[in-house]
Amino acid sequence: MGEVSDNSGFDFRFQARSHPMPTRFELANAIRALSMDAVQKANSGHPGAPMGMADIAEVLWNDYLKHSPDDPQWADRDRFVLSNGHGSMLLYSLLHLSGYELSLEQLQNFRQLHAATAGHPEYGYAPGIETTTGPLGQGFANAVGMALAEKTLAAQFNRPGNAIVDHRTWCFLGDGCLMEGISHEVASFAGTQKLGKLVTFYDDNGISIDGEVDGWFTDDTAKRFEAYGWHVVPNVDGHKPDEIKAAIELSLTQSDKPSLIICKTVIGFGAPNKQGKAAAHGAALGDDEVAAARAQLDWPHAPFHVPEPVYSGWDARKAGQARQQEWNTRFARYAEAYPDEAAEFERRLKRQLPATLSSEALIEQAQEKAETTASRKASLATLNALGPQLPELLGGSADLAPSNLTFWDGAKTITADDASGNYLHYGVREFGMGAIMNGIALHGGFITYGATFLIFMEYMRNAIRMAAIMNQQAIYVFTHDSIGLGEDGPTHQPIEQLTNLRTTPNLCTWRPCDAVETAAAWDSALKRHSGPSALVLSRQNLAHQPRTQAQLANIQRGGYVLKDSDGTPELILISTGSEVGLAMDAAAELEAQGTAVRVVSMPSTQRFDGQSTEYRESVLPSSVTRRIAIEAAHADYWYKYVGLDGQVIGMTTYGESAPASELFKHFGFTVDNVVRHAKALVG
Numbered sequence: 001m002g003e004v005s006d007n008s009g010f011d012f013r014f015q016a017r018s019h020p021m022p023t024r025f026e027l028a029n030a031i032r033a034l035s036m037d038a039v040q041k042a043n044s045g046h047p048g049a050p051m052g053m054a055d056i057a058e059v060l061w062n063d064y065l066k067h068s069p070d071d072p073q074w075a076d077r078d079r080f081v082l083s084n085g086h087g088s089m090l091l092y093s094l095l096h097l098s099g100y101e102l103s104l105e106q107l108q109n110f111r112q113l114h115a116a117t118a119g120h121p122e123y124g125y126a127p128g129i130e131t132t133t134g135p136l137g138q139g140f141a142n143a144v145g146m147a148l149a150e151k152t153l154a155a156q157f158n159r160p161g162n163a164i165v166d167h168r169t170w171c172f173l174g175d176g177c178l179m180e181g182i183s184h185e186v187a188s189f190a191g192t193q194k195l196g197k198l199v200t201f202y203d204d205n206g207i208s209i210d211g212e213v214d215g216w217f218t219d220d221t222a223k224r225f226e227a228y229g230w231h232v233v234p235n236v237d238g239h240k241p242d243e244i245k246a247a248i249e250l251s252l253t254q255s256d257k258p259s260l261i262i263c264k265t266v267i268g269f270g271a272p273n274k275q276g277k278a279a280a281h282g283a284a285l286g287d288d289e290v291a292a293a294r295a296q297l298d299w300p301h302a303p304f305h306v307p308e309p310v311y312s313g314w315d316a317r318k319a320g321q322a323r324q325q326e327w328n329t330r331f332a333r334y335a336e337a338y339p340d341e342a343a344e345f346e347r348r349l350k351r352q353l354p355a356t357l358s359s360e361a362l363i364e365q366a367q368e369k370a371e372t373t374a375s376r377k378a379s380l381a382t383l384n385a386l387g388p389q390l391p392e393l394l395g396g397s398a399d400l401a402p403s404n405l406t407f408w409d410g411a412k413t414i415t416a417d418d419a420s421g422n423y424l425h426y427g428v429r430e431f432g433m434g435a436i437m438n439g440i441a442l443h444g445g446f447i448t449y450g451a452t453f454l455i456f457m458e459y460m461r462n463a464i465r466m467a468a469i470m471n472q473q474a475i476y477v478f479t480h481d482s483i484g485l486g487e488d489g490p491t492h493q494p495i496e497q498l499t500n501l502r503t504t505p506n507l508c509t510w511r512p513c514d515a516v517e518t519a520a521a522w523d524s525a526l527k528r529h530s531g532p533s534a535l536v537l538s539r540q541n542l543a544h545q546p547r548t549q550a551q552l553a554n555i556q557r558g559g560y561v562l563k564d565s566d567g568t569p570e571l572i573l574i575s576t577g578s579e580v581g582l583a584m585d586a587a588a589e590l591e592a593q594g595t596a597v598r599v600v601s602m603p604s605t606q607r608f609d610g611q612s613t614e615y616r617e618s619v620l621p622s623s624v625t626r627r628i629a630i631e632a633a634h635a636d637y638w639y640k641y642v643g644l645d646g647q648v649i650g651m652t653t654y655g656e657s658a659p660a661s662e663l664f665k666h667f668g669f670t671v672d673n674v675v676r677h678a679k680a681l682v683g
Helices: 024-042 048-063 085-098 104-108 138-157 175-179 181-192 221-228 241-252 287-297 308-314 317-337 339-349 359-369 375-389 430-443 454-470 497-502 515-528 549-557 579-592 605-609 613-619 636-642 660-666 671-682
Strands: 002-005 011-014 079-082 169-173 198-204 231-237 259-264 393-397 423-425 447-453 474-479 508-510 533-536 560-563 571-575 597-601 627-634 647-651
Touching: 024 048, 024 085, 024 104, 024 287, 024 308, 048 085, 048 169, 048 198, 048 241, 048 308, 079 085, 079 138, 085 104, 085 308, 138 169, 138 181, 138 198, 138 339, 138 430, 138 454, 175 181, 175 198, 181 221, 181 430, 198 241, 221 231, 221 259, 231 241, 241 259, 317 339, 359 375, 359 515, 359 549, 375 393, 375 474, 375 515, 393 430, 430 447, 430 454, 430 474, 447 454, 454 474, 454 497, 454 533, 497 508, 497 533, 497 627, 497 636, 508 515, 508 605, 515 533, 515 549, 549 560, 549 605, 560 579, 571 579, 571 636, 571 671, 579 597, 579 627, 579 671, 605 613, 627 636, 627 671, 636 647, 647 671
Parallel strands: 079 169, 169 198, 198 259, 231 259, 393 423, 393 447, 447 474, 474 533, 508 533, 571 597, 571 627, 627 647
Antiparallel strands: 002 011, 560 597
16 A cells, blocks of 8 residues: 655555556546546636545445446436536546446547537536536435435335336535525425435535635534434545445435435545645646646546556446346336336336327317416316326425415325325425426426416526526426516516516416416427426416417417407507406407507417417518507517517516506506507507
8 A cells, every 4th residue: 555645634545556456546536637637628627526526436436326328318227416516527537437428539628619528517418417407506406306206206106026216316515505595495305305315425625616615604514414304424534435335335224314425525636736725626727736636646647548447447337237137127027017007107207298188178178168267277277187197297386385276186295204196395495496396307207397476486597597408398387477466565576587487598488368378388388398388377367368260279389369450450469468358458449449450469479489480470460560568577578579669568667565456557557558558659
């Protein structure tokens, strides 16, 4: 055993090279070398975390992680999440070394355009990346969602002696993840749900970008997580494999508590002049320090060179194939004993909807019923019809189920002791809910929806953005959509939120005007849009709008002519949600006064903008420049449709506290005001 000391007093230990098999230290050093080389070549990145967590990763990936590099989507694989995603070279090194299709050339192109090795892990860029962790803490939340999905899927499909869902979720965390408020939300929820197959590793290196964290982060993390109901293994030396293994073994004994393993590590381990310092966190080490690290670590190889014995020591393909084959045999036995369940399991993991799903029929039924109702109530009616047809539907609300109306007749609450249900009471945790939903969606086997008031979208905004970036099918049910909320006042009345949602790439936002468009919104979210959807629903009742069959068919285009004039219209009124009824009433008044008016309902601008030029021109002909958009939300968004010659009756201030009817009148959402603007525009 050779030994080297640095000026921090930390001892480096490595075995002599006479043995042909690489030591654990050498295997971990491959991560350190690849990470510092890639960051150095890019002159950008974070070498400190990969170098500090390399020993933990080596033990986990080589001794415990159940995965198959030849089939990164194997259903019963363990999930690994790097929540401190700035240390992305740790993950890229692990994927490359263990046999995934991530070439050395891709590592050399770290942080470069079109490379699979982006600055932070991006879902879909390379096989084996389970999630886009994004801002700190969300990867942790995704991991909670994955562990919850595993537990629920197991409860729904496993049978005595036939466990086809039996895997773990492993997550790496940094100081920053635990400083973020979302870590509290999801750690509390995970403890309450007793997610015993979730194991997290806290990289307790005491350093963040600004320096030593004890100036701003002095929590007793162990006690904090114990209070959440977690199993905690404190004070593990993150550079000693035996201690890491012992901590993991302890966590594996826990069936009803998630585990936090607190690993004391040295950031930038191996870089003699920068390890243990903020200088190792978020910048290339520099050529001289990289050379010094090679000497310190006894890694004499050229940049990006990994000796063949080290590659062999990391290669997980053969073991992965064996694990997967064992599961295939087990699943075949399951399919023989439970053929219907096996077919259902495969359908859900393939993300195939039931062939008999009749979501389109609900649009016709709502039209025939012609009911005046709040769109949140129409949404519940739709859920009551859809729920029995969709066993994969997994819903929830952030402590607002009686107001959001998301707990449908067949909903069954998931609890810590019975995970076989289909509904989660997330508590007042909007951000946590959104990010957990992402983890559930990524895991597979479920279509997830979550609800809150539209104004509280602000709390979960970044989780929505991550779903949009990953194009994951998460459905957001946002009720109480405007000043129509009424007496709760301006703090609870959304104004700018619709613009935020509508300008989010990949997110399909709907604001339906009645029960018919509400059913169409659910149909779109389930069958016509592969990514996330936002359903923006009213508290107050909305009048039913009569339609022809042609108009019904055009709802899914996002915008369509709801009412037309004889001949070319002089004026077009464009509206959404509760204001469509207002537009229809105003149109009737204008026509009585001799003005030819077209009313366009535009429940989904994203869908409308995706239509052909010919269709959009047929709805909003360029020859008709006199246009008024009417919506009880921020006015500015609508100028893209009304143009410079048009007008917008919308909100440019925050609301007030009063009954909804008074507020609509106060802010100008009346027939008289629309007619007055129209007359001024038409002349």
